[in-house]
Amino acid sequence: MTGHDHMPGHYGPGAEDHPLTETTDTWDAATARYALLKETPPARTRAMQKELVDKTIQDGQHLGELARDLARTGFKDPRVVAELERCADEALENDPRLAAELYAEALLAGGDEAAKAARRAQAAAATGDLDAAGRIADRLLAVPEAPDLRLGVDVASAVWAQRGMLSRSADTYSWLGPNRIDGSAPLAAVAMIGTGNAAAAEEFLAAAPPSGSPTLLAVALSLTQEGLRRTLGPAPELALPELIRASDMMNAAGTTIPLPETPGALAALCALHSGEPEVADTVLKAALAAGQGGDAARPRLFLLRAWSSMQQDNADDAILAVNEALKAIPWSLAPRDGFLLAALEVGLARRGSDMHELVLAWERAREAMMHVSVDLFSLLPWGELMITAARLRESRRVGHYLDNAWELLGRLGKPPLWSVPLHWAAVQAALLSEDPAGLAPHAAALVRASEHSHLASVLATGGKAWVSVLAGRFEASDVETAARGLAAVGMPWEGARLAGHAAAHADERRDMVKLLACARDIHPQSAAPPAGAAQRPEDARSSATAQPVMDFGNGGPGTPDTSGLSAREREVGRLILEGKTYREIGEAIYISPRTAEHHVARMRRRLGAENRSELLVRLRLALGEGYPPP
Numbered sequence: 001m002t003g004h005d006h007m008p009g010h011y012g013p014g015a016e017d018h019p020l021t022e023t024t025d026t027w028d029a030a031t032a033r034y035a036l037l038k039e040t041p042p043a044r045t046r047a048m049q050k051e052l053v054d055k056t057i058q059d060g061q062h063l064g065e066l067a068r069d070l071a072r073t074g075f076k077d078p079r080v081v082a083e084l085e086r087c088a089d090e091a092l093e094n095d096p097r098l099a100a101e102l103y104a105e106a107l108l109a110g111g112d113e114a115a116k117a118a119r120r121a122q123a124a125a126a127t128g129d130l131d132a133a134g135r136i137a138d139r140l141l142a143v144p145e146a147p148d149l150r151l152g153v154d155v156a157s158a159v160w161a162q163r164g165m166l167s168r169s170a171d172t173y174s175w176l177g178p179n180r181i182d183g184s185a186p187l188a189a190v191a192m193i194g195t196g197n198a199a200a201a202e203e204f205l206a207a208a209p210p211s212g213s214p215t216l217l218a219v220a221l222s223l224t225q226e227g228l229r230r231t232l233g234p235a236p237e238l239a240l241p242e243l244i245r246a247s248d249m250m251n252a253a254g255t256t257i258p259l260p261e262t263p264g265a266l267a268a269l270c271a272l273h274s275g276e277p278e279v280a281d282t283v284l285k286a287a288l289a290a291g292q293g294g295d296a297a298r299p300r301l302f303l304l305r306a307w308s309s310m311q312q313d314n315a316d317d318a319i320l321a322v323n324e325a326l327k328a329i330p331w332s333l334a335p336r337d338g339f340l341l342a343a344l345e346v347g348l349a350r351r352g353s354d355m356h357e358l359v360l361a362w363e364r365a366r367e368a369m370m371h372v373s374v375d376l377f378s379l380l381p382w383g384e385l386m387i388t389a390a391r392l393r394e395s396r397r398v399g400h401y402l403d404n405a406w407e408l409l410g411r412l413g414k415p416p417l418w419s420v421p422l423h424w425a426a427v428q429a430a431l432l433s434e435d436p437a438g439l440a441p442h443a444a445a446l447v448r449a450s451e452h453s454h455l456a457s458v459l460a461t462g463g464k465a466w467v468s469v470l471a472g473r474f475e476a477s478d479v480e481t482a483a484r485g486l487a488a489v490g491m492p493w494e495g496a497r498l499a500g501h502a503a504a505h506a507d508e509r510r511d512m513v514k515l516l517a518c519a520r521d522i523h524p525q526s527a528a529p530p531a532g533a534a535q536r537p538e539d540a541r542s543s544a545t546a547q548p549v550m551d552f553g554n555g556g557p558g559t560p561d562t563s564g565l566s567a568r569e570r571e572v573g574r575l576i577l578e579g580k581t582y583r584e585i586g587e588a589i590y591i592s593p594r595t596a597e598h599h600v601a602r603m604r605r606r607l608g609a610e611n612r613s614e615l616l617v618r619l620r621l622a623l624g625e626g627y628p629p630p
Contacts, residue, residue, distance in 0.1 A: 072108065081109045127331070130159050160260075166377070173191055186225040193229065216249050227241075240274060256294035268308070274417065275490050287301055306344055336372060343381030362388055379418060420453055564606045
């Protein structure tokens with residue numbers, strides 16, 4: 001018997017805390033029982049089992065583990081069913097795997113399949129078995145006057161959302177109808193707004209106004225739908241505090257229910273779309289600590305933390321969060337989370353200037369995107385894939401998905417909070433594709449949104465600066481202002497990349513030095529000292545690949561030179577030639593010693609060095625004059 005075999009609350013003091021271990025005596029008893037049952041006529045066995053149940057109940061005791069043993073032998077009795085279902089209900093929230101086992105055993109004991117179908121589906125979904133949950137919910141929704149129908153719809157909706165098909169979640173609530181929605185109206189509103197149908201969300205909310213006591217859970221759900229609706233309105237800055245309070249209340253409630261999206265995830269998405277990744281990270285930390293949404297929600301919360309770290313160009317923290325997401329559950333990621341992970345891998349590779357890894361990540365993302373549809377809560381990943389597709393000349397692969405995204409935003413009235421980051425991604429993609437006609441409408445959209453969105457104003461300024469730099473007509477002070485503005489809204493990588501690229505195209509040495517200093521100030525590891533203090537400004541453009549500057553088209557802080565080393569690897573190589581240890585390298589450029597070791601190992605492979613001495617020789621050759629033996 002394993003720890004999962006325990007039924008809650010039916011033993012002597014402390015008994016439930018100590019799982020039984022199989023000993024020789026246990027095996028002997030089991031063997032004797034098997035032999036006895038085999039020799040006893042079935043009718044006599046059933047009669048004895050019934051007498052045992054009668055006696056236990058007459059003595060005022062719970063059946064406890066006996067109910068499980070009887071159910072497994074095929075003994076059918078409504079009292080056994082009732083005991084198993086009651087214990088399963090108790091275990092559902094804290095141990096859904098145990099609950100699923102108990103509900104299954106209740107069916108073996110003669111339970112009604114429809115009676116607890118909604119809860120069985122909830123348990124299956126919470127343990128990651130989306131297929132089983134979907135099948136159970138499907139059968140329930142086909143039963144006339146089905147018990148717990150609303151819960152069954154909630155589970156079906158949550159399953160569709162995890163599959164990356166939020167539109168089916170909305171369809172499920174539409175099938176249920178406003179007249180039967182009751183307390184699930186806020187959940188229906190989340191699904192419907194997420195698929196661009198705000199009018200239907202308003203209809204459902206009007207049909208089922210809040211009633212009953214204002215419990216923590218009820219308040220959390222109410223604040224969630226109110227905050228989400230505010231993201232669409234003329235004052236989206238009011239939405240984030242409301243969604244944060246919704247997440248706080250859900251944390252305090254300490255309960256898990258089927259949700260198309262958790263309040264914590266919605267608050268984090270709102271913060272990320274507002275240019276406040278630090279706020280997103282704080283909200284997500286609290287939600288994870290409270291267990292918001294149960295085990296099924298943990299991967300998504302961790303992956304959103306990784307996105308927040310990536311946006312702030314903290315690759316090490318992003319990778320740690322991704323690892324936590326993968327360890328959070330014993331089953332594979334749901335399609336929605338798998339898609340988010342794939343977009344994260346693409347984003348990290350693009351920012352790390354690793355073209356080989358970028359191509360591999362892109363192939364994984366192409367496969368992942370085929371399993372999901374576009375919704376309001378997946379616009380950040382689609383924006384990242386839009387930029388990478390342009391970088392790799394693969395825009396046709398994402399074109400129809402992006403058409404769906406723009407159409408969805410159009411149905412919602414093009415709300416700035418959700419639209420602005422996607423317009424910014426489209427501007428970057430157009431610059432990479434050298435497509436001025438494609439850039440114009442998105443640049444204009446950012447300018448229009450600037451009246452109501454500080455983030456749009458900053459991005460519009462940044463986009464204008466990029467265009468001026470690429471055209472070779474810019475003022476260093478304007479570029480610096482734009483770069484620092486990007487850093488202030490949680491985009492230090494983009495800001496440092498802009499300043500570094502402008503430095504390589506500066507006509508005056510003082511402008512080059514000023515812009516490189518700006519890049520280092522915004523993000524110290526994004527730029528290293530020039531390769532020669534006496535380098536002329538006109539040389540900066542002709543030797544851009546030898547400089548640790550940003551190139552808008554390469555997706556990272558430098559372009560690999562003829563040696564095959566990226567800007568970051570060249571930077572590590574210089575420190576290696578200075579005799580630095582892995583720890584000292586990490587401290588110098590703000591990476592972990594393990595990451596420094598990883599860079600060195602990759603340099604050895606790329607340069608074909610068999611040992612450290614050979615690596616030093618090849619590094620000196622690769623880095624050119626100015627790097628003699630230490």
